[in-house]
Amino acid sequence: MTLSWRRLGQDGAARAGVLSTAHGEVETPVFMPVGTAGTVKGMTADAVRATGARMILGNTYHLMLRPTAERVARLGGLHRMVDWHGPILTDSGGFQVMSLAGLRKLDADGVTFQSHVDGSKHRLTPERSVEIQHLLGADVTMCFDECTPYPATHEQAASSMRLSMRWAERSRRAFVPREGHGLFGIVQGSTYDDLRAESVASLTAIGFEGYAVGGLAVGEGQAEMLRVLGVTVPLLPQDKPRYLMGVGMPSDLLRSVRHGIDMFDCVIPTRSGRMGRAYTSRGNLNLRNARHADDGGPLDPDCGCPACTRHSRAYIHHLLKCEEMLGPMLLTWHNIQYYQDLMARMRRAILAGRFEDEAAAIEQGWETPT
Amino acid sequence: MTLSWRRLGQDGAARAGVLSTAHGEVETPVFMPVGTAGTVKGMTADAVRATGARMILGNTYHLMLRPTAERVARLGGLHRMVDWHGPILTDSGGFQVMSLAGLRKLDADGVTFQSHVDGSKHRLTPERSVEIQHLLGADVTMCFDECTPYPATHEQAASSMRLSMRWAERSRRAFVPREGHGLFGIVQGSTYDDLRAESVASLTAIGFEGYAVGGLAVGEGQAEMLRVLGVTVPLLPQDKPRYLMGVGMPSDLLRSVRHGIDMFDCVIPTRSGRMGRAYTSRGNLNLRNARHADDGGPLDPDCGCPACTRHSRAYIHHLLKCEEMLGPMLLTWHNIQYYQDLMARMRRAILAGRFEDEAAAIEQGWETPT
Numbered sequence: 001m002t003l004s005w006r007r008l009g010q011d012g013a014a015r016a017g018v019l020s021t022a023h024g025e026v027e028t029p030v031f032m033p034v035g036t037a038g039t040v041k042g043m044t045a046d047a048v049r050a051t052g053a054r055m056i057l058g059n060t061y062h063l064m065l066r067p068t069a070e071r072v073a074r075l076g077g078l079h080r081m082v083d084w085h086g087p088i089l090t091d092s093g094g095f096q097v098m099s100l101a102g103l104r105k106l107d108a109d110g111v112t113f114q115s116h117v118d119g120s121k122h123r124l125t126p127e128r129s130v131e132i133q134h135l136l137g138a139d140v141t142m143c144f145d146e147c148t149p150y151p152a153t154h155e156q157a158a159s160s161m162r163l164s165m166r167w168a169e170r171s172r173r174a175f176v177p178r179e180g181h182g183l184f185g186i187v188q189g190s191t192y193d194d195l196r197a198e199s200v201a202s203l204t205a206i207g208f209e210g211y212a213v214g215g216l217a218v219g220e221g222q223a224e225m226l227r228v229l230g231v232t233v234p235l236l237p238q239d240k241p242r243y244l245m246g247v248g249m250p251s252d253l254l255r256s257v258r259h260g261i262d263m264f265d266c267v268i269p270t271r272s273g274r275m276g277r278a279y280t281s282r283g284n285l286n287l288r289n290a291r292h293a294d295d296g297g298p299l300d301p302d303c304g305c306p307a308c309t310r311h312s313r314a315y316i317h318h319l320l321k322c323e324e325m326l327g328p329m330l331l332t333w334h335n336i337q338y339y340q341d342l343m344a345r346m347r348r349a350i351l352a353g354r355f356e357d358e359a360a361a362i363e364q365g366w367e368t369p370t
Numbered sequence: 371m372t373l374s375w376r377r378l379g380q381d382g383a384a385r386a387g388v389l390s391t392a393h394g395e396v397e398t399p400v401f402m403p404v405g406t407a408g409t410v411k412g413m414t415a416d417a418v419r420a421t422g423a424r425m426i427l428g429n430t431y432h433l434m435l436r437p438t439a440e441r442v443a444r445l446g447g448l449h450r451m452v453d454w455h456g457p458i459l460t461d462s463g464g465f466q467v468m469s470l471a472g473l474r475k476l477d478a479d480g481v482t483f484q485s486h487v488d489g490s491k492h493r494l495t496p497e498r499s500v501e502i503q504h505l506l507g508a509d510v511t512m513c514f515d516e517c518t519p520y521p522a523t524h525e526q527a528a529s530s531m532r533l534s535m536r537w538a539e540r541s542r543r544a545f546v547p548r549e550g551h552g553l554f555g556i557v558q559g560s561t562y563d564d565l566r567a568e569s570v571a572s573l574t575a576i577g578f579e580g581y582a583v584g585g586l587a588v589g590e591g592q593a594e595m596l597r598v599l600g601v602t603v604p605l606l607p608q609d610k611p612r613y614l615m616g617v618g619m620p621s622d623l624l625r626s627v628r629h630g631i632d633m634f635d636c637v638i639p640t641r642s643g644r645m646g647r648a649y650t651s652r653g654n655l656n657l658r659n660a661r662h663a664d665d666g667g668p669l670d671p672d673c674g675c676p677a678c679t680r681h682s683r684a685y686i687h688h689l690l691k692c693e694e695m696l697g698p699m700l701l702t703w704h705n706i707q708y709y710q711d712l713m714a715r716m717r718r719a720i721l722a723g724r725f726e727d728e729a730a731a732i733e734q735g736w737e738t739p740t
Binding site for chain 1: 409436437446452680681692696
């Protein structure tokens with residue numbers, strides 16, 4: 001049987017369920033920490049597990065360049081190389097390649113691009129992207145697509161989306177079905193309701209194990225993102241998982257779960273951690289700020305991670321001032337912990353039929369002065 | 371009772387014992403990972419503990435500048451700030467301050483220097499150094515001394531050593547005796563046997579809870595260092611711990627334990643880890659080397675650390691190539707683990723009366739091709 005998702009509860013449009021994969025079950029809604037080059041930056045795999053994270057993401061673009069998909073396969077696959085025994089989702093490389101402005105050339109068949117590492121020439125097609133993800137050993141493979149730039153005219157968005165739909169069909173044909181593995185289609189169409197509907201229709205006609213919403217969080221703002229989710233998600237099959245790609249801030253997660261999204265990934269918690277920022281139950285903190293220099297209290301009194309239970313804000317501030325690795329390490333750990341706790345809290349509320357009460361309490365917490 | 375050391379076994383000059391401190395007992399010979407600015411670089415306190423390390427080092431010079439000794443004291447002391455519940459030894463700042471060529475001015479009373487961080491002016495005297503170490507909460511306080519530069523003429527070395535001896539007396543008077551805490555004197559005298567003997571005589575006349583050998587590993591080479599230990603260590607009291615400051619490579623540790631040294635600290639395992647180098651039972655490795663790119667084997671088959679049991683050399687090589695934090699994190703962890711394992715192995719051999727056999731086996735291992 002391919003990868004599957006089972007709904008265990010629903011409150012409004014918000015859903016709680018279980019994703020079953022070749023590497024075990026994952027409770028949804030789920031946030032997947034991003035392990036771009038085969039590591040969640042600044043964390044051991046043990047630390048990632050300790051936060052409660054059960055599924056991570058790997059990047060086709062980065063891994064195909066270094067250490068290469070074939071080398072990962074020779075080393076026993078990404079799970080073994082990374083020491084991650086739970087499921088892994090890999091993106092298709094489409095998003096990263098499209099970001100290489102000036103270094104890539106798109107044609108109907110695929111994309112030719114230059115490596116950001118050494119300038120060497122590479123090519124990605126739907127078939128090669130799916131093959132790479134197979135070599136990596138992904139539990140969830142993503143269709144190769146073009147992430148439509150924002151803003152785009154209706155004509156640009158339509159043409160880009162239809163290219164992605166043809167590539168989705170080719171990705172489907174290229175994907176080798178395996179027990180517990182699955183392929184996700186990616187809905188495009190920018191901010192145009194008719195194009196989003198057309199994209200959903202194209203993808204559901206092909207049939208996928210899950211459906212991602214792509215092309216959002218690219219500059220349109222949260223309100224517009226949520227509006228697009230509002231018109232797109234209801235069109236998606238009820239019995240398949242829904243994945244909002246590359247999103248986002250804690251409030252994005254909360255409000256997208258409300259719209260029926262089950263899966264998320266984003267570099268924000270890890271990247272912000274490296275920059276000295278913490279997401280907490282009382283809102284966001286910049287630990288570089290001098291006001292933390294003498295603060296013996298924890299980052300977040302409601303958090304059980306080592307940064308919060310063992311150390312003070314003053315210590316983390318000190319580590320950042322001294323450019324000690326442990327500062328980013330502790331903040332990254334905390335942020336991933338906070339994201340995991342937030343998802344678990346939403347899940348419990350959905351199952352208890354009190355999602356809106358909990359959402360209000362969470363949002364109120366963010367307004368609490370720290 | 372002040373800090374004390376008890377001998378449990380001896381084989382030749384090599385000793386095994388237990389150091390009793392306000393923060394628990396530590397088996398010797400011991401290697402203390404260096405936590406310069408209040409963190410063993412790249413490791414959580416839990417990770418340091420997991421290697422078996424039981425005592426760490428903090429730096430007066432770095433901590434007095436950031437976050438300042440008074441702030442550490444307000445935050446409950448260094449143990450609490452760092453989340454380290456075992457003993458901590460602090461250096462006196464002497465070594466670092468003397469390294470600030472051009473930024474410091476020595477007089478008979480102390481040293482005035484400029485911060486490497488912001489150029490601000492500071493002063494260290496024996497009294498202030500001991501006070502800072504008290505504010506930090508050190509279990510072992512080091513006398514403020516001048517680390518004699520190498521090479522030095524007999525006259526320079528004598529004058530520098532005698533200054534350190536006067537400062538040792540002032541450090542002793544400034545030190546506030548507390549249960550389980552102690553002050554260590556530091557033997558100077560460069561490579562001159564008569565000066566080393568004079569220094570030992572001066573220090574033992576004052577009386578300390580332990581004796582450090584300073585001014586070595588400053589360019590004289592291992593053979594000369596061991597020769598100086600050979601003439602110095604036999605003069606030291608049998609019932610006090612002996613600490614060789616800032617040393618060293620694995621073979622330095624092995625050969626210094628043979629001379630009766632009980633305690634070590636050094637930045638080599640952490641610094642080398644950040645540079646991509648590993649110390650193993652089969653010798654040293656540079657993980658940046660391309661020969662590791664496809665090597666699915668562990669760093670060290672005899673090591674139980676996460677880098678060795680969970681990951682391949684190829685993965686660590688990949689992490690270093692991508693400049694991922696996890697590369698230095700894993701190599702630092704491994705190196706500290708290797709140093710701890712090496713000390714434990716020597717200790718067991720001393721207690722079993724087979725130190726020389728074990729030393730030969732260890733040295734042979736380093737010659738095994740990997």
